[in-house]
């Protein structure tokens with residue numbers, strides 16, 4: 201078996217032990233004579249997995265008791281709609297800080313449903329707006345932002361936007377669990393699982409219970425957070441296999457020493473890459489402002505588009521896949537989520553060093 205070095209942006213690399221556990225258990229889950237895919241979502245075997253996943257998430261992030269942990273479907277894109285559907289009361293307005301393509305989409309969805317304002321941005325998505333540059337509405341229903349912009353490589357690392365008593369709503373799809381955060385700062389956090397915590401098909405939502413309770417009731421039941429909170433995310437058939445795999449990934453996180461260790465590796469990987477880029481500026485140039493640079497998705501350009509094409513092709517041949525930048529921005533992107541090891545990054549940098557020597 202040859203496994204490549206996978207730098208895909210999402211769906212993305214998963215920890216090998218989490219996959220191996222799935223492989224071992226696939227045909228006969230816990231002596232039940234069938235796979236977890238074939239179990240009822242209301243049976244005891246699946247129920248144990250479901251609650252194990254929720255429990256691990258609560259433990260790793262210290263999720264307070266007054267927050268619900270939900271597993272939903274429809275991707276982060278569905279949350280772009282569900283957030284305003286639930287939290288944007290009639291006549292109210294919501295604020296959006298837009299730092300990249302995903303935040304822009306979230307704002308556009310909200311505008312279809314009610315009043316939503318752009319509260320801060322950078323035209324070219326090359327840096328985070330400063331807190332002092334935000335134009336905040338103190339009566340906003342919530343302030344939405346994206347903690348890591350996956351396409352533009354811009355991340356809130358040292359501090360999140362502050363909005364006083366206005367609830368913070370954060371799309372953490374591409375950096376959820378990259379380190380520990382203080383959940384209490386947020387009214388709602390959502391994350392599609394397929395970047396940093398599992399396969400596609402599951403979206404994790406952490407939501408303060410008072411926001412669940414005060415959510416709008418003039419929307420279809422399936423889109424209400426309350427429907428899913430009241431049923432422990434089993435109002436209808438849950439994406440059972442995806443949640444099972446998330447459970448395996450969370451166990452792996454815990455086995456590594458928890459989020460403190462994961463954060464250390466993530467910081468080491470990003471430092472290695474950005475220092476390398478700075479030392480090889482004639483070949484590789486990161487356009488993002490230093491203080492806004494992502495630890496998860498590291499974007500850079502080569503001197504010409506032809507060289508970028510050559511870079512991606514030669515990298516793939518050498519076993520490094522998923523490095524092409526998003527089609528909307530071009531360039532190169534190294535996605536180094538939790539499951540990408542420091543060794544994988546060091547190997548890639550070795551390739552990049554050789555490439556620069558030959559081509560710069």
Ligand SMILES: *Cc1c(COP(=O)(O)O)cnc(C)c1O
Nearest residue numbers: 275276277302350371373374392
């Ligand atoms: C990938 C991504 C999305 C979209 O996720 P889907 O699950 O495909 O809907 C939204 N926000 C961010 C930050 C992302 O990285």
